[in-house]
Amino acid sequence: MNSPIFNPYCVEARYTEQRIPQFRDNALIAALPPIPSDEQLAEELFELPEFSVEQRDWSASERLCMVAELAHLLRPLQRHLSLARAFDTLMRTGYSRRGIRSKEHIETYQRLYEAKQEGRAFPTQSKRKANPQLSSALIGLPGTGKTTTVRRIFLRYPEAILHSDGVMQIPYLHIECPHDGISVKGLALSILRKLDLLVPDANYFQLYKPSLAADVLLNHCARALHNHYVGVLVIDEIQNLRNAGKTNGALMASLVTSANELSVPVVFAGTMKALKALGVDASVARRSSGAGFPTWDALSRSGDLNEPGEWEDLISTLWPFQWLQKPVELDDVMSNFMYECCQGIPDFAVKLFMCAQWRGVLDGTETFSIETLAAIMSNELSRVAPIVDALKTGDIDARCRYEDITPPEFTSLLDDALNAYEGVRQRGAALTADNPALVPRVASILVEAGINEDRAFSMASKVAKEGKAVGLVDATSAALKLAKPPAPVRGKKKRAIDAAALVELAPDDYRNAIHRASESDTTTFDELVAMGAARPLHELLGYV
Incomplete structure (x- = not known):
């Protein structure tokens, strides 16, 4: 076993006395950080960029970088505190049914072995004393901050804890399904790979990689999760699970059912559409709200900054972070317009606010307006228009259809802004036709x-x-x-033109423009303009 010195993810266990009866005499719980108060949770989750008014006088390039720091902003609301509390309770509840090398721990190994011998991924539910369900789901729209919040919550806990008897405890495993898709087998391998990272001498990935069947791999995962006393397994972005048909749905449902048997809590995070496709929403989602995992919908608003709702709390926290030399004041009109643009989705709001500042810095106005925000929603953030419209109309079907839409990444938005104003920074870009230079x-x-x-x-x-x-x-x-010289005219075309030149044309015949252009070294278009038969494009567009 690696010592903490050679494993940067590991800490040595330090135990705190537990007063809650069901948590006493349990080293797995005693090694966790103490149960926090709401004030402590809020302080730990809060993340704001460094800011001072003097920064508004910095160079444009420096201020562009500072605006980008808003991508990490997190203003804890009640939903964040409830989620943090739910994870902490779920983890401790699972550990209360487990002990280091206890009788129950050994019995679970036996059941896993028997399940493998029978060709099943997990053991069937035993007829022992009923215990609280340990599976749940975090369901919500994209952009509401589910994944970001989960990451921040888990920063409270060490990734690995080494006990004095050599036992390695993993308080949490957070597996994010990649956006390009992942199979159930790939999910199992991701779990094993993550365990190898936290327990370097485990070598699970190489040991079990030859296994072909997904159910066999999941059985190996269950053994590994049990062996290292994993406190909670979070499978995030579950909508990216490929081929979510009956087979995969059955395997995932089996994983949910067995969470109670193995005492390893499992939390699925993603969209409602994804959970329905997996066939696990009926068994999981009903329990989620009661367990502290309510649906993460758009932020609620009051419409009045003096009596704030969730939206007003967020926008009031976000608004002072302006690196523009002419900062915009926040009032109810601006707040409500921002809400109409974003429909209460925090990620959309932050990106809209960032793009508005980038525009102000790059175009030299050093400010922004409601018109600026509307233009950004039609350009840089046009990708999210379908989901915003669905939220405005309350169309449930459209909302489910477009809920997987994600806005551009922060770096992509900054690149787009820089490209859009590249001409502003080029030498000579400001020269116009009336400029004598x-x-x-x-x-x-x-x-x-x-x-x-x-x-x-x-x-x-x-x-x-x-x-x-x-x-x-x-x-x-x-x-x-x-x-560029005109293309040579030869053959029949040239003879046809020469023949036409011999014909006497009417004064308003368009063909006169061709002859006059060839004689005076001008263009046919210039001669058509002189005849009154054509007008320059800028005049037609009104740019006289």
């Missing part, structure tokens, strides 16, 4: 490209006169297009 700058580039100086100034002047190009890059590109 545009023509000589464009002409200078054309001369360097090998074009005659007089012709270069002529083309640059023509581009400026048209007024279509914005910025040095666009203007130069437009001028270079004028430098």
Whole structure:
């Protein structure tokens, strides 16, 4: 067994006396951190970025980085405290039915062995004294902070505890199913791999990897969970479980049923649609609210900052963290508009607030408005529009259909913002057609490209006169297009044009523009404009 010195995840057990009768004389419970008060829980869960008003005078690049720190913000609400309390109670309740190398512990090994011999993943429920159910589910919409909160809660506990008799205790295992999907067998291997990380000399992954059947792997997982006294197993993002048909559903239901027998609590976290697909919502979800795992829906709001609901508590905590030089004041109008944009989903709200600040820094306005927020929802956060609309209308079917939609990652949003304003930072990007510096700058580039100086100034002047190009890059590109020689006309087409030239055309015949352009070294479009038969695009759009 590795000592704590060689295992960075492990601590040596320190025991505290337990006053609760069912928790006494149990080393597994005594080694856990003491039961916290609500105030202690709130303090431990709170996470805010460092901020001072002086930071608003920092450089743009530094402030962009500071805004990104809002991604880690967590303002504990009552739901967070209830969830932390539920996990702590669930863990201690499971341990109260187990003891280090106790008679019950050895009997469980025997039942696991018999189940394996009979070709089953888990033992059947024994007819012993009924105990509280130890399986539950954390169900909610994406973006409500389920996974983030679970991670923060588990920071309270050591990942591994080494007891004086060499027993390794794992208080929790948090397995997140990847977004690209995972099978039941892959889930089992993830559990074994995580145990190998916490108990380096276990080597479970290599030992059991040759096993082909998912039920056999799950049996090995059960033995490993039991062997290392795992306090709670959380299977997160369960909606990513692939092929959630009858076979997988039966295996997962078996895992839930056996949680009570093995005294290893199992918590599924994900969407309602995923749990229904697995066929375990009926047996788990009904018990979840009573066990302290209510459905995590959108934040409730009062509409009044003076009598705050969940939404007002969050937005009031978030709002002071503005790195803009012209910070925006929070009032009921702004708060309610933000809610309408996000429908009470915390992740959407934080990302909208971050994007608004990034825009203000990058476009130089150093502020934002309701119009800015609406534009962001139509652009950067357009991906979440279906779920926002479903929440607005209360359409349950649409909500289930779109509940797996996730907004862009924070890094992706920042990259998009930087790309959108890349032109603002390019040299010459601010040059417009009426700027006297545009023509000589464009002409200078054309001369360097090998074009005659007089012709270069002529083309640059023509581009400026048209007024279509914005910025040095666009203007130069437009001028270079004028430098391209016309494609040669040969064969029948040339003879047809020559023949047409001999025909006397009416003054308003469009073909006159072709002849005049070829004679005066202009473009056909210019001649059509001169005839009154065409108009430049910028005039049609109203940019006169």
